[in-house]
Amino acid sequence: MASEKQSKAIPLSHHLSEVAKARKPSPLKGLSKYFKQEGVLSLAGGLPSPAYFPLSGLSVDALVSDSFALAPTERSSSFSWLWKLLGSSSFKKERTTAISIPKYSATPDDINLAAALQYGAAVAQPQLQNFLRDFVMQVYQPAFEDFTVLIDTGNTDGWCRAFGTLCNPGQGVLMEEWTYPSALASMMPAGVDPVSVPMDGEGMKSDALEKLLSEWDEEARQMSRPHVMYIVPVGQNPCGTTMGATRKKQIYEICVKYDIIIVEDDPYYFMQLGTYEMKSQRSSVASPVSHRSGDEARFIASLEPSFLKYDYQGRVIRLDTFSKTIAPGARLGFFTCNPVFAERFERQGETSTQSPCGFGQSIVTKILTTWKYEGYIRWLQGLRTEYQQRRDFFVDCLADEFHLQATPAVAGIWEGCTMYRAFSKPSVLNTNEKLLSQSRALFSFIPPNSGMFVWLKLNLEDHPSFTPDDEGTLETKLWARLAENGVIFAPGWFFTTDDLASSEPSAGHFRISYSNAEYGDLKKAVNIFGRVIREFFDEQV
Numbered sequence: 001m002a003s004e005k006q007s008k009a010i011p012l013s014h015h016l017s018e019v020a021k022a023r024k025p026s027p028l029k030g031l032s033k034y035f036k037q038e039g040v041l042s043l044a045g046g047l048p049s050p051a052y053f054p055l056s057g058l059s060v061d062a063l064v065s066d067s068f069a070l071a072p073t074e075r076s077s078s079f080s081w082l083w084k085l086l087g088s089s090s091f092k093k094e095r096t097t098a099i100s101i102p103k104y105s106a107t108p109d110d111i112n113l114a115a116a117l118q119y120g121a122a123v124a125q126p127q128l129q130n131f132l133r134d135f136v137m138q139v140y141q142p143a144f145e146d147f148t149v150l151i152d153t154g155n156t157d158g159w160c161r162a163f164g165t166l167c168n169p170g171q172g173v174l175m176e177e178w179t180y181p182s183a184l185a186s187m188m189p190a191g192v193d194p195v196s197v198p199m200d201g202e203g204m205k206s207d208a209l210e211k212l213l214s215e216w217d218e219e220a221r222q223m224s225r226p227h228v229m230y231i232v233p234v235g236q237n238p239c240g241t242t243m244g245a246t247r248k249k250q251i252y253e254i255c256v257k258y259d260i261i262i263v264e265d266d267p268y269y270f271m272q273l274g275t276y277e278m279k280s281q282r283s284s285v286a287s288p289v290s291h292r293s294g295d296e297a298r299f300i301a302s303l304e305p306s307f308l309k310y311d312y313q314g315r316v317i318r319l320d321t322f323s324k325t326i327a328p329g330a331r332l333g334f335f336t337c338n339p340v341f342a343e344r345f346e347r348q349g350e351t352s353t354q355s356p357c358g359f360g361q362s363i364v365t366k367i368l369t370t371w372k373y374e375g376y377i378r379w380l381q382g383l384r385t386e387y388q389q390r391r392d393f394f395v396d397c398l399a400d401e402f403h404l405q406a407t408p409a410v411a412g413i414w415e416g417c418t419m420y421r422a423f424s425k426p427s428v429l430n431t432n433e434k435l436l437s438q439s440r441a442l443f444s445f446i447p448p449n450s451g452m453f454v455w456l457k458l459n460l461e462d463h464p465s466f467t468p469d470d471e472g473t474l475e476t477k478l479w480a481r482l483a484e485n486g487v488i489f490a491p492g493w494f495f496t497t498d499d500l501a502s503s504e505p506s507a508g509h510f511r512i513s514y515s516n517a518e519y520g521d522l523k524k525a526v527n528i529f530g531r532v533i534r535e536f537f538d539e540q541v
Contacts, residue, residue, distance in 0.1 A: 006145040009314020009338035015227055015261050016344060020165040026350035050114035056103050058113060058359070061096040062367050065375035068382025072389050099366045111369070116362035122349030124151040124334070128365040134373060136336050140306040144314045148342035152349065153356045154333040155265055158319040159230065160186050161335075161345045162263045166228045167192045172221075174212075174229040176204045178413065178455075178509075180237045180265065181494045183230055194497035195226050201409065201417035201446070203236045203243040206250035213258045228261050234304065235268025235451020238495045238511040239413060242272055242450045245305055252310045264307045264318045268451040270325060270380040272303050273388040276447030279396050296377040314338035322364055324452075325380060330360035387452065387515065390522075394454060394514035395447045397523050398422065401530040402442070409446070417446045424534055442533050452515035456489075458508040463537055475508025478536050485532050487525045 105112035111127055124132065132149045136142065152158045159182075163173060169191030175183070177196045184194060198208040216225040231251075233243035255262055307316045314337070321333035335345055355361070368376055398404065402422040409419040421441040440462040445454055460466055460474045472493060479491045492509025514522060 006143060007312060008146045009144050009340070011340075012261070012313075012315060012338060013340050015166050016340075017164065017166055017168045019168075020344045020348075023344060023347040023351075025347060045119065047119055050103065050118060053103065053113060053117055055113055055117075058101040058362070060099050060101075060363055060366070062099050062370065064095045064097055065371045065379045066382065067095060067379070068386050070381055070385055072385060072392070097370065099370055101362050101366055111362055111366055113358070113362065116358040118358070120355050122151075122346050122353070122355050124149075124355075125361060125365055127369055128361065131365070131368050131373075132334055135376070136308075138373065139300055140308040140318065140336065142308040142316075142336065143310060143312040144338070146339055147308075147314070147336055148339045150335045150337075150342045150345055150349075151356055151361070152333050152335060152345070153331045153353050154323055154328070155267055155319040155321045156182050156186065157353060158321075158333055158335055159183055159263065159265060161348050162317050162319070163187045163192055163228065163230075164190070165341065165344045165348065166261055170223065171228075172223050172226040174209070174226045174231075174260070175497055176231060176236065177497060178236075178238055178495045179230070179497060180232060183265070184497065193223070195223075196497040199236075199239070199241075199413045200415035201241055201413070202247045203233055203239070203241050204231055204247075204251060206247055206254060209251060210254050213254065213260075225258070227259060228263065229255065230263045230265065232265050232268075233307070234266055235271055235448070235453075237268075237451065238453055238490070238492075238509075239455045240446070240448025240451045240453050241414075241417070242304055248305070248307055249310050252307060252316075255315060256313060260315070262307055262311075262316045264316055266306065266318060267321045267324050269303065269306070269320070271384055271387050271452065272450045273384065273391050273448065275449055276392060276395055279392075279399065282392075295381070296374055299377060299381050308336060317341060325383060326364055326367070330357075330364050332356045332360055332364055390514045390519075391448060391454075393519055394512075394522050394526070397526040398445075398454075401425075401526050405441075414444075414446050419444055419446050440537070442537060452513055454512045454514065456510045456512065458510065460508050464539070472508070475510075478508070478533065479510070481536055482529060482532050485528050487528045487532075 101111055101113055101116070103113045109127070111125065116125060123129065128151070129149065132151075136147065136149055152161065163186070167173065167187070167190070172193045172195040173187065174197055175194045176199050178199065179194070188194075195212075197204050197212060199205060213225060218224055229251075233248065235242070252262070254260075306318060308318050316337070318336040319333065320336070322330050323333070326332075335342060337345075349355070371379065398420075403425045404420045404422055406418050406420055409415050409417050421444050423439055423441055441459050442462075443459055444457045448454060458475060458478065460470070463474055466474065475492060479489065482489060489510040489512050492511070495509070495511065517525065
């Protein structure tokens with residue numbers, strides 16, 4: 001953390017919605033502060049007796065924190081997918097450590113099921129709360145002193161609480177021109193609308209944001225200037241880009257100028273994968289990387305920082321989740337924000353989700369406290385390596401199936417990045433590069449430098465049946481053709497904001513996930529995609 005003295009969050013309660021202002025403490029939850037007093041005989045709540053919970057304890061075999069290598073080790077050859085498949089975790093002997101959670105514990109500081117499975121406040125178990133606060137301080141290093149950490153049931157729940165706490169019907173939220181569909185779907189029925197901000201190869205453009213806000217016309221827009229921003233700065237969903245420190249500082253200062261709250265949705269933070277290198281440029285076998293004391297700090301320093309690091313006013317609400325680092329079914333995430341907002345989020349949680357599932361929370365807490373901070377960071381390092389290998393493999397498959405031509409992107413959402421244009425591979429009898437350059441590119445993409453997705457831009461203007469404004473129809477037809485052949489991608493229209501003035505005319509889009517399928521299935525899917533898209537571009541539809 002910075003050595004200079006930190007200030008507390010500035011007063012920001014004027015951002016609260018009318019609903020948030022009206023929330024009162026839950027009458028029953030308000031009694032909980034008395035329950036902890038020694039000697040109190042509580043007959044007030046409707047708590048079932050832990051004696052009747054049908055568990056005497058819970059035992060879990062957890063993977064050890066260094067289960068995954070810190071550097072890619074698979075062979076890089078034309079048969080690399082087979083090596084990866086045979087070497088995948090499903091074929092390996094997993095190294096585990098046994099952890100157990102008793103129903104009752106000898107000391108109040110121990111995790112136990114009698115407490116974890118009982119009704120409770122909408123906050124974390126004490127052991128998890130302590131772990132999370134230390135984790136946030138060491139990893140994200142908030143620039144204001146009185147930050148608060150509060151658990152939720154994942155980032156979708158976190159976003160629902162955030163916009164419900166900050167936005168009234170008829171207001172807008174600043175969002176990247178392509179964004180996470182569930183963020184749109186959750187807020188729009190509440191009468192909260194997206195306000196699109198153009199993007200480049202780092203995500204939201206700071207100059208475009210400044211222009212939009214400085215020229216805001218309430219009468220023309222029929223909306224007051226937005227005071228909330230929703231942004232996915234790492235593993236931008238769907239584009240897979242990463243926002244650097246300089247851009248984050250610029251956006252933060254603009255938000256200070258116009259008094260805007262930043263909701264930083266960051267589930268892919270530890271999947272900052274680095275720049276993709278073509279298979280021919282990579283070494284055939286990477287040397288193993290050993291883990292040394294102090295590697296945790298070097299790993300954290302290698303990551304682009306959170307908005308929290310520049311937040312000296314407490315106007316950032318950071319959303320974290322264990323869905324990508326432990327398991328989605330744990331239904332566990334957490335806010336980091338100023339105490340005024342946290343108190344309102346807690347009030348909302350008391351009458352909605354309450355506390356996340358006690359089973360998931362106790363297991364995750366026990367794993368983290370067993371691994372400790374150093375072990376969890378080691379786990380995250382290994383995960384990054386695993387997803388980097390998946391990213392590299394999937395892009396390698398595209399390179400095997402298509403002729404990829406690298407070119408600098410000088411405009412649009414990939415401006416500043418190296419873009420790959422994908423052509424049908426020339427025949428064995430005709431490898432003339434000049435003829436190839438005159439042929440049509442079927443699609444374009446950039447290898448993502450973070451996250452779980454490749455975002456394809458389809459060059460539909462070259463389709464024989466193309467007419468202006470027909471992109472959506474052709475995108476849907478190609479999507480359906482792929483589905484009929486056994487491959488499903490996420491169609492691009494899922495990710496557009498309502499008022500999107502497309503910076504990419506004549507283009508459809510697909511979002512493709514490389515995070516879950518087996519390596520052989522990824523290769524098979526790319527082969528099917530190659531056959532179907534070539535057929536699609538060669539016919540009238």
